[in-house]
Amino acid sequence: MKHVIHLALGRTDYARAYALQHELHRMRCQGEIGDVVITVEHDPVFTIGRSGSRSNIRVSEAERERVGIPVYEIERGGDITYHGPGQIVCYPIIDLRDYGRDIKRYIASLEQAMIGLCADYGVEATRRAGYPGVWVGMRKIASIGVSVRHWVTLHGLAFNVDVNKEHFAMINPCGLPIEMISLAELTPDDMPMERVIEGLLGHMRQLFDWDILERDVNEYWRRIDG
Amino acid sequence: MEQDNDNYLRLPDLGEVDEVTIVEWLKGEGEGFSTGDDLVEVETEKTTFIVDAPSDGRMVRITRKEGEKARVGDPLAELTS
Secondary structure, three states, rough: EEEEEEEEEEEEEEHHHHHHHHHHHHHOOOOOOEEEEEEEEEEOOOEEOOOOHHHHHHHOOOHHHOOOOOOOOOOOOOEEEEEEEEEEEEEEOEHHHHOOOOOOHHHHHHHHHHHHHHHOOOOEEEEEEEEEEEEEEEEEEEEHHHHHHOOOOOOOOEOOOOOOOHHHHHOOHOOOOEOOOOOHHOOOOOOOHHHHHHHHHHHHHHHEEEEEEEOOOOHHHHHOOO | OOOOOEEEEEEEOOOOOOOEEEEOOOOOOOOOOOOOOOEEEEEOOEEEEEEOOOOOEEEEEEEEOOOEEOOOEEEEEEEOO
């Protein structure tokens, strides 16, 4: 069993969480800390991965600025995606050398955790060959985008609990003309974010053989804020 | 020539991954590097992976260009140590 620290950031601006991820990645690479898993709900933001481009933003710059959604070009794999309130974003910062050095297996485990989470709510979700992420029929409920440097992971997954579909409609998610869907559209269950996060971490705990320790994020924010 | 392990940077074993795409070379031909320096960024399965330098050396010739595919063990560049 591996000890993993969970940092629950709550609602956090993308750039601030990005800075924290990078500081934790540096610390993990240098052996100052063990594995960490961040959960966060971002303010609305578009992020573009290394194989993406701004051409997948379907609205004009003026319209995007009017709505007030910033764009960040980052180092993860994949194309463009949206993060916002009502979506669980999870960033495991773990050393894959301790998990069999297998990128495909890591991605499959992230997908499996979210498929299990859907099943907890009575929703049948699947993988689609060649299209990483989690799907309910032809609609996508969760996205994956990861970066690995010195075998330590950055970025991770985004799971739609109850997101703003108008924001998603401003882009071609993952560069594809696909429709996104939220868990809330598929089940009448009441689902506070904290409980869904707990459910997701429960599946990750099983799949990765984790012993999860809760930690106050403030001691880590102090490293970013000086 | 490409059989000579010592003189080539090869795509490391990334597990069950079939193939990767070369995204960007982070060192150019003729540039020197130290152990652990970032050399090339590759992408597969919505994941980018940085291949770092196995030892100190210099980049002689890039054999797999940006946008091209590579499999585990394929030579990506010729190096000197």
